[in-house]
Amino acid sequence: MSARKLGNFVRAAGSYLLLIIISICCLYPALWVVLASFRPGKSLYSKTLIPEVFTLDHYRELFTSKSILFGQWYMNTLKISVLSTIIGTILVLLTSYAVSRFRFRGRKTALSTILVLGMFPGFMSMIAVYILLKEMHLLDTHLALIIVYAAGAPLGGTFIMKGYLDTIPRSLDEAAKIDGASNLMIFSRIILPLSRPMLTYIALTQFVGPWVDFIFAKLVLRTKPNWTVAVGLYDMVSSNQNSNFTVFAAAAVLIALPIGILFMFLQRMLVDGMTAGASKG
Amino acid sequence: MAGDSSIFRRGEGLEMKHRTVAAWLSAIFAGLGQLYNRQFIKGILFIAVEILALFYFINNLGTAIWGTVTLGESGSHFEKVNGIARLVPGDHSINLLIQGLITIILFIIFVIYYVMNIKDAYQIGKQRELGVAANNFKGTLQYILEQKFAVAFLTIPGIGILFFTIMPIIFMILLSFTNYSAPDHLPPAKLVDWVGFDTFKNLLTLKSWSHTFWGVLVWTIIWAVLSTVTTYFGGMFVALLIQQKVVKLKGLWRTILIIPYAIPQLISLLVMRNMFNGQFGPINQYLAYFGLGGLPWLTDPFWAKVTVIVVNMWVGIPVSMLLIMGVLTTISKDLYEAADIDGATNYQKFRIITLPMILFSTAPILITQFAGNINNFNAIFLLTNGNPVVGDYQYAGATDLLVTWLYKLTLDQNRYNMASAVGIIIFLIIASFSIYNYRRTRSFKEEDMIQ
Numbered sequence: 001m002s003a004r005k006l007g008n009f010v011r012a013a014g015s016y017l018l019l020i021i022i023s024i025c026c027l028y029p030a031l032w033v034v035l036a037s038f039r040p041g042k043s044l045y046s047k048t049l050i051p052e053v054f055t056l057d058h059y060r061e062l063f064t065s066k067s068i069l070f071g072q073w074y075m076n077t078l079k080i081s082v083l084s085t086i087i088g089t090i091l092v093l094l095t096s097y098a099v100s101r102f103r104f105r106g107r108k109t110a111l112s113t114i115l116v117l118g119m120f121p122g123f124m125s126m127i128a129v130y131i132l133l134k135e136m137h138l139l140d141t142h143l144a145l146i147i148v149y150a151a152g153a154p155l156g157g158t159f160i161m162k163g164y165l166d167t168i169p170r171s172l173d174e175a176a177k178i179d180g181a182s183n184l185m186i187f188s189r190i191i192l193p194l195s196r197p198m199l200t201y202i203a204l205t206q207f208v209g210p211w212v213d214f215i216f217a218k219l220v221l222r223t224k225p226n227w228t229v230a231v232g233l234y235d236m237v238s239s240n241q242n243s244n245f246t247v248f249a250a251a252a253v254l255i256a257l258p259i260g261i262l263f264m265f266l267q268r269m270l271v272d273g274m275t276a277g278a279s280k281g
Numbered sequence: 282m283a284g285d286s287s288i289f290r291r292g293e294g295l296e297m298k299h300r301t302v303a304a305w306l307s308a309i310f311a312g313l314g315q316l317y318n319r320q321f322i323k324g325i326l327f328i329a330v331e332i333l334a335l336f337y338f339i340n341n342l343g344t345a346i347w348g349t350v351t352l353g354e355s356g357s358h359f360e361k362v363n364g365i366a367r368l369v370p371g372d373h374s375i376n377l378l379i380q381g382l383i384t385i386i387l388f389i390i391f392v393i394y395y396v397m398n399i400k401d402a403y404q405i406g407k408q409r410e411l412g413v414a415a416n417n418f419k420g421t422l423q424y425i426l427e428q429k430f431a432v433a434f435l436t437i438p439g440i441g442i443l444f445f446t447i448m449p450i451i452f453m454i455l456l457s458f459t460n461y462s463a464p465d466h467l468p469p470a471k472l473v474d475w476v477g478f479d480t481f482k483n484l485l486t487l488k489s490w491s492h493t494f495w496g497v498l499v500w501t502i503i504w505a506v507l508s509t510v511t512t513y514f515g516g517m518f519v520a521l522l523i524q525q526k527v528v529k530l531k532g533l534w535r536t537i538l539i540i541p542y543a544i545p546q547l548i549s550l551l552v553m554r555n556m557f558n559g560q561f562g563p564i565n566q567y568l569a570y571f572g573l574g575g576l577p578w579l580t581d582p583f584w585a586k587v588t589v590i591v592v593n594m595w596v597g598i599p600v601s602m603l604l605i606m607g608v609l610t611t612i613s614k615d616l617y618e619a620a621d622i623d624g625a626t627n628y629q630k631f632r633i634i635t636l637p638m639i640l641f642s643t644a645p646i647l648i649t650q651f652a653g654n655i656n657n658f659n660a661i662f663l664l665t666n667g668n669p670v671v672g673d674y675q676y677a678g679a680t681d682l683l684v685t686w687l688y689k690l691t692l693d694q695n696r697y698n699m700a701s702a703v704g705i706i707i708f709l710i711i712a713s714f715s716i717y718n719y720r721r722t723r724s725f726k727e728e729d730m731i732q
Contacts, residue, residue, distance in 0.1 A: 012527040019522060023537045025595065030540060032563060033552045045561035091438040102431030110435065115719070117446050119711040121656055123688050124704040125449030127456075127697065131379050132444065151441030183430045212547040215688070230547055237551050245555060256548045263543035264536070267603065 030256075037249035044245040058250035069225055070232065070251060076142060077228040081210040084146045088153030088206045089199065095154045096161035097191060101173065118155050123215070130219055140222040148216065149209055157202045164198040165191065201269045208259055229255050300406035307402035311395055314402025318409060322418040327398055334391050338384075345384035348377030352459065356472045374473035375461060382452055386443065457481070457701035463694060480698045490699070493674040493686075500586075501682045504661075505654040508593045513647060515594050516601020517639060521631075523602075524609050535606070542599035550663035553592045554579070557664075582679035585665050589680055593660050597650075608642045609635070648718040652711050658684045683707050 032049065037058055039051035062070035098104075099111055129148060130139075138144035168191065176186050192199075210217070214234040221227050227235075233255065236248045263270065299318075307314030312327030353372025360369045405415050416424060425433050457480050460466045461473040484490050523534050541549060556562050557578035565575030578588045612635065620630050640647075661667060667681035667689065676694050677686045683703055690700035 008527060011525075015522055015525055015528055019528070019534055022519060022522075023534070026538055026541050026599075029549060029552050029556060029595070030544060032556065033548075043561065044555055044558060045566075046563075049563070091441065094434045095438045098431040098434040104429075104431045107431075114442075115715070116712065117442070117450065119652075119715055120450050120708050121684050121687060121704050123658075123684070123691060124453040124701065124708075125446060127691060128379060128449030128452040129445060131376065132383075132449070135376075135380070147441075148445055151438075151445040154438045154442060155446060183426060208545065212545045214547060215692075219692075233547065233551070237554070248551075248555075252548045252552060256544045259545050260540075260543040264539070267539060267543075270603075 033249045033252055036246055037253050039246055039249075042244050042246055058247045059254075061247055062250055062254070065247075068232065068236070068247065068251075069227070070229070070254070072225055073227050073229045073232045074254070076226065077210055077230070080142050080145050080149070080228060081207050084149035084153075084210060085203050085206045087146065087150035088157075089203045091150060091154050092157035092161050092202050092206075093192075093195075093199070095158045096165055097187060099158065100162045100165035101170070101191075114155060114158050126216060126219060129216075133220060139220060140226055141220075142226065144220050145210065145217060145228075148220075149206070149213075153202075153206055156205070161195070161198055161202055164195060168194050197269050200266060204262060204266055204270075207262075211255060211259060299410045300403050303402035303406035304399050307399045311398040314399070314406070318402060318405045318415045320405065320415050320418070320421070323421060330394065334394075338388060338391070341380075341384045342388060344377075345381035345388075348372075349381035349385070352474060353377050353468075353472050356468075357470055370469060372472065373468045374459075375468050378455065378459075378473075379452055382448060382455075383444075386448060453701045453704060456697050457705055459698055461697045462699065463696060467695060476698075480702045484699060484702050489673075489675055493677050494703070496671070496674060497677050497681055497683055497686050500680070501655060504586075504589070504657075504682060505651055507590050508597065508654045508657065508660070509647065509651045511590060511594050512597030513601050513643075513650070515598040516603075517605050519598060519602045520605040520609060521635070524606065535602075538602060539599050541595055542603070546596060546659045547663065549596060550592065550659060553595070554664050557588055557592075579665055580669050582669055582671070585669055585680050589660060589664055592664055593657070596660065601650075604643055604646060605639055608639050611642070612638050645718055648714060652714045652718075655682070655711060655714075656684050656707065657682065658688065661685045662688065 035050060036046070038054045038056070039046055040053055040055045040057065062068055095114075099107060133139055133144045133148075136144075138147070172190055172194075173186050176190060181189070210228055210230070212230050213228070214230040217228050218231045218234070221231060229251070233248070233251050236244065236251065303314035303317050305314070306317050307327075310328065311331040312324040312329075315324035315327055318324075352374040355371045357371040358369055359366045361367075409415060458475055458477060459473050460476045460479070461468075465471060466473050484494055519538060522528070523531055523538075528534070556564055559565060559575060559577050559580055562578070564578065568575050577584050579585050616634050617630060620634060625633070661680055661682050662685050665678070665680045667678040667685045669680075670678045674681075676689050676696070681689070684707060687700050687703045687707065690696040690703065
């Protein structure tokens with residue numbers, strides 16, 4: 001009995017030790033960048049992890065500097081991501097509602113088309129989309145990004161959303177139909193409220209996109225005042241890697257904070273979304 | 282007698298007539314059949330669409346076909362105007378190709394519209410023969426909303442996908458059959474030509490290209506396997522660690538370990554790139570503190586590969602952990618109790634109950650993750666940029682995956698035809714995995730083995 005107790009104790013101690021080490025590994029990069037953003041000076045190198053003096057200069061610089069228009073980039077990104085989230089989520093809902101609830105000619109084809117299209121690497125279409133936007137005189141506008149992000153949403157989200165909608169019993173629709181509800185009413189009164197968890201997931205993934213896309217956004221947005229934060233941040237790193245690290249750190253914190261908080265709040269749904277996306281065909 | 286029969290025949294003729302007349306009228310000019318069927322608003326709308334379409338296609342269709350077939354006939358060249366040589370802009374092959382493509386897609390849509398217009402006139406004509414009055418405009422709208430709801434709903438997303446995904450993909454597939462590439466075939470200065478399968482041939486057989494291609498492909502596969510396996514089993518390990526009975530404060534640990542997942546990859550990978558910086562980064566600083574020499578984390582081909590795998594574990598383990606924790610809660614306690622009664626050890630319980638259950642429920646996700654890792658652009662590009670450069674590779678580095686190579690070929694080197702060929706090959710690889718996966722999940726669902 002006591003041998004077993006000892007065994008348990010060793011096991012518990014070992015587990016806690018491992019967990020602590022893993023936790024440190026998880027937290028350290030985040031902690032390091034947060035602390036770096038408060039550190040005076042500009043360099044990547046610092047003697048100690050915790051700075052001797054804390055300063056808010058780098059945050060101030062982000063919003064006052066002539067070359068880093070962070071405030072404006074932030075607003076640009078917010079605008080683009082809110083609008084593309086709204087439009088994109090509506091498009092995903094429309095597509096998935098249609099393919100989940102209705103049987104029509106070409107449904108199977110539509111589904112497999114979406115599946116196959118999602119397998120092409122995104123960069124392949126970039127040049128063509130670029131020329132298309134040029135023809136439409138939309139280069140260097142935010143509208144271009146909103147359109148492209150929203151139009152791409154159904155490719156990523158339809159299967160996940162459809163899988164979820166399939167789990168809402170059809171008898172609900174049928175009962176409503178007998179009571180004389182139109183398709184639009186069924187959609188807005190029954191499907192929409194019931195699919196809220198998955199809707200949140202789709203909307204969140206859609207929302208994060210513009211904050212982290214530094215490739216397509218850079219291709220489209222040619223002038224600095226029009227940039228998004230991701231383009232600005234990548235530019236900071238690629239153009240002058242070590243010279244202004246602390247300002248980069250401050251910018252990184254300001255971008256990661258809102259998105260990180262959103263993710264923490266919604267983690268349950270994120271897992272559900274991932275599982276649904278992979279296992280529902 | 283004769284009169285009777287002729288009246289009878291005329292009546293029959295009239296009945297026949299509605300559908301044929303309407304269909305023929307619509308075939309002559311969209312909307313006429315609808316007007317004949319007394320659907321005036323619909324008819325006028327259809328006519329308007331046809332007029333617009335005629336204007337557009339008369340002006341463009343010829344050019345579009347000429348443009349796609351020839352890709353332009355004259356490059357920019359000097360021409361003598363009043364004795365002074367002047368640069369005359371030539372045909373821009375790529376713009377011609379893309380405009381041609383758009384026009385052809387629009388034309389296909391128009392043809393579909395035209396056929397539907399004839400069918401519609403025929404159907405309504407048939408209805409009228411049966412004595413059913415044709416819908417008025419409001420009725421038509423209602424009919425669409427109730428009976429053709431799905432198709433109507435799909436139109437808007439469909440158009441978006443058509444122009445922003447399908448058209449670009451067709452365009453890029455076409456590009457791989459041209460010689461659109463730096464330095465000799467870049468419009469507007471030079472023309473681009475169709476070259477058939479030459480690009481693929483060069484990619485696979487021309488020494489300089491094939492060496493790069495096979496090298497990058499092999500590393501892509503090694504990377505995909507290693508990164509998937511490390512994150513998956515790493516995540517499983519952490520999940521099992523937290524789920525033990527002896528561990529208290531499960532929620533707290535879980536929250537801490539999820540943090541890497543909550544930070545956008547753009548940020549965390551750029552931060553990591555700085556942390557692993559060979560000269561000033563904190564990692565080497567700590568190694569020096571413990572009296573160890575710093576490692577060339579991002580600049581040596583071997584260590585760069587190690588670094589991307591390790592950093593990817595940091596990024597990927599939390600996701601696997603969350604997934605597997607979800608599975609663990611669904612495994613019934615009875616199984617473990619039964620195993621206890623049989624005197625199973627912890628290891629036996631893990632091997633016989635836990636592991637198969639986890640593998641079974643997460644297998645599709647595992648394959649999805651594997652396919653995702655083949656295309657894991659962020660992890661490589663943000664961390665190493667594909668570097669360190671390998672001397673005898675064509676524009677690729679030691680850690681470049683096919684996708685990042687594709688990116689470099691397109692945006693840095695303007696080797697569009699090669700990039701498209703690489704893209705098609707990536708697609709073939711991913712597609713075969715996904716289709717396998719899709720089939721498998723379907724068969725699993727039907728079998729319903731475990732639940």
